[in-house]
Each structure stands twice: as structure tokens, then as C-alpha cells.
Amino acid sequence: MxxxxxxxxxxxxxxxxxxxxxxxxxxxxxxxxxxxxxxxxxxxxxxxxxxxxxxxxxxxxxxxxxxxxxxxxxxxxxxxxxxxxxxxxxGYMLINGYINYFGSDELSQFSERYRGTYSSLIDYAYELVDDCYDLEKLMGTLAHYFDYEKFARDLELSGDIVAIELCFGEVGIFDSSY
Structure with a gap:
């Protein structure tokens, strides 16, 4: 909202x-x-x-x-x-999720950690790869085989990011390294 x-x-x-x-x-x-x-x-x-x-x-x-x-x-x-x-x-959903995960004493880090709200974790992975990597240059025609779904899952499982489920399937993405 x-x-x-x-x-x-x-x-x-x-x-x-x-x-x-x-x-x-x-x-x-x-x-x-x-x-x-x-x-x-x-x-x-x-x-x-x-x-x-x-x-x-x-x-x-x-x-x-x-x-x-x-x-x-x-x-x-x-x-x-x-x-x-x-x-x-x-909004309530984003702050409630953030505080439940990081704690209210970490509210001052919200702006540094917040990466945005996305329709899915995979959408975040697409944006991250687009912004940070030139897959065509790195992989050539193999770039078409890059698995964004697995990359998104690995980002979350590795602890690099925290995905907080919001409403309507959206997720709030936070950097966990601060």
C-alpha cells in the first residue's frame, strides 16, 4: 500500500x-x-x-x-x-516484517538495508543481474541459459539478502550485511 x-x-x-x-x-x-x-x-x-x-x-x-x-x-x-x-x-507490512526479522533496535539501518519491493524474489534477481553484470559479455550466447530462479534462491539461502513476504505476493528485499 x-x-x-x-x-x-x-x-x-x-x-x-x-x-x-x-x-x-x-x-x-x-x-x-x-x-x-x-x-x-x-x-x-x-x-x-x-x-x-x-x-x-x-x-x-x-x-x-x-x-x-x-x-x-x-x-x-x-x-x-x-x-x-x-x-x-x-507501510505497516514492510516495517512489521523488518522489525520481526531484524528487531526494533535495527530500525536506524532500514534505509541502508532496504533494496526495494518486488513482485517476486526472481524479479529482484533479474534487476540485480541487469544492474551489476553484463551476462552477454561474460557468457556470450550461454547467457540465455542463466537460471535466475536458482540465483534468486541462492541469494536468499546464502544469507546475502532477506526477503520479507508482504501482501499480494510482493516481497521486500533487504541486504543482511549491515
Whole structure:
């Protein structure tokens, strides 16, 4: 899904629960939208405002929308805001797959690792060979027998790249060497 086709309800959001109320059997909390331009202090302020309504202090994140669930109940809010920014820029599926594979502490390496989104791993292999090798010059007429499917499989199996399955059969390709 590209940035231009995202809907308003695709905005990354968190549900912050009042733990004192939760422990008393009440569901008290607030959905906080991590819109463009929101800062960590804005999120902390909204959490504080929610807690002050009942005079409580403890909170936890009990639900995520368009953010990886793997972040847990007590993520670093600054990191959470950075992840939300990445989701808005690159889409949930790509960032979720990246964080599930590399970890949220590797988000700063996303731009260096990301090679693009392709309709298949084989399409990536075609582009890589086209951009980096002149098969006609290297192999002559044997270039017509080059097996792109096996080359793509070997790229992934060797660990040179990571292919993250997205939706509609697409794959996000990442360099694993950073």
C-alpha cells in the first residue's frame, strides 16, 4: 500500500490502559493516534492526562493498530514514535516484517538495508543481474541459459539478502550485511 492509498484509519495508534483501573476490573484507557509530527513528549502528555482523570500513575499499552505487536506493553515511547514514522512512510507490512526479522533496535539501518519491493524474489534477481553484470559479455550466447530462479534462491539461502513476504505476493528485499 503506498502512502497515497492509505486511509485515515491506517494511522499508527496505541491503546494505553490505566493499570490501577484494570487491576480493579475496569477497562479505562485511551487510544492515542501517532499522527505525523507527534513527539514522544506529546504521547507522554496524553498518557498523563488520561491517568490524572482518576488520579492513578501506572499504565501499559494493551493494543496496537498498524504497529508491530512485538513491541510489548512497555516500549520506549521515543522508539515507538520513530516506528510509527517509519510505518507512515513505508507501510505497516514492510516495517512489521523488518522489525520481526531484524528487531526494533535495527530500525536506524532500514534505509541502508532496504533494496526495494518486488513482485517476486526472481524479479529482484533479474534487476540485480541487469544492474551489476553484463551476462552477454561474460557468457556470450550461454547467457540465455542463466537460471535466475536458482540465483534468486541462492541469494536468499546464502544469507546475502532477506526477503520479507508482504501482501499480494510482493516481497521486500533487504541486504543482511549491515
Amino acid at each position: 503506498t502512502a497515497s492509498t492509505r486511509k485515515a484509519n491506517d494511522v499508527p495508534s496505541i491503546y494505553v490502559a490505566d493499570l490501577a483501573a484494570y487491576n480493579e476490573g475496569e477497562l479505562v484507557g485511551r487510544w492515542i493516534r501517532l499522527d505525523d509530527g507527534i513527539a514522544a513528549q506529546d504521547v507522554h502528555r496524553e498518557i498523563s492526562e488520561m491517568l490524572l482523570e482518576r488520579g492513578n500513575e501506572e499504565w501499559a499499552i494493551h493494543d496496537y493498530e498498524n504497529l508491530p505487536d512485538s513491541l510489548g506493553e512497555y516500549p520506549d515511547i521515543e522508539e515507538l514514535v520513530q516506528i510509527a514514522e517509519a510505518v507512515r512512510e513505508h
